Amino acid sequence: MTSNSDDYLSEIKWNKDGLVAAIAQDHKSGQVLMQAWMNRQALQLTIAEQQAVYWSRSRQTLWRKGETSGHRQKLHELRLDCDGDAVLLSVEQLGGIACHTGRKSCFYKRFSAGNWAEVDPILKDPQQIYK
């Protein structure tokens, strides 16, 4: 998949930091895996490479999801929302683990009785993921 122009980038309402919110969802189960950010280059690379590339706000660098862990996100579909400030990636999560804690999804804390309870299992020790 290639684009002949970058017109699609101008439809996005980039925030003052030049970023757009990006949500990754499992293409089969629909489970929401994570929420991160993309700048223009990250979105272009995501499309060009057909895998999720984010912008790391903490490290201020492009972040090819899974570049260290191998837990890449293969792109199946990319969507933009009505007001252009969020994109939704339908992905195949390689390794079945999106979260740096070794869990499938980053949304593993459920609100219950006034607190956030960790309800999802760690599938792999992070020390084994990032060795």
Added chain:
Amino acid sequence: MTSNSDDYLSEIKWNKDGLVAAIAQDHKSGQVLMQAWMNRQALQLTIAEQQAVYWSRSRQTLWRKGETSGHRQKLHELRLDCDGDAVLLSVEQLGGIACHTGRKSCFYKRFSAGNWAEVDPILKDPQQIYK
């Protein structure tokens, strides 16, 4: 559901505008419906009322989703992500329409051949929704 303290609010990494990203997902289909923002009060009200309450950045006011359209979002589950900067709401979307354009989901534009294509149907004329 009530909370005895507001400790759960301090686990959230509020951005410099005092907001956290909020993603709403259909509790049955898993379809991602929209992405919006909450401030502390919006999150407290979401929990207290068991329906989605966002913070409208454009109007700078609390926004009870569906207050005009009737398309409220009944809360089924609330989750927080690993780094505390996004919450995920599993909701029952009343009326089956989350988007102000009359579509089920706000993510109705799919990237295809270099452009965003509107691929989802309008279920109800917005003029009939916001009359």
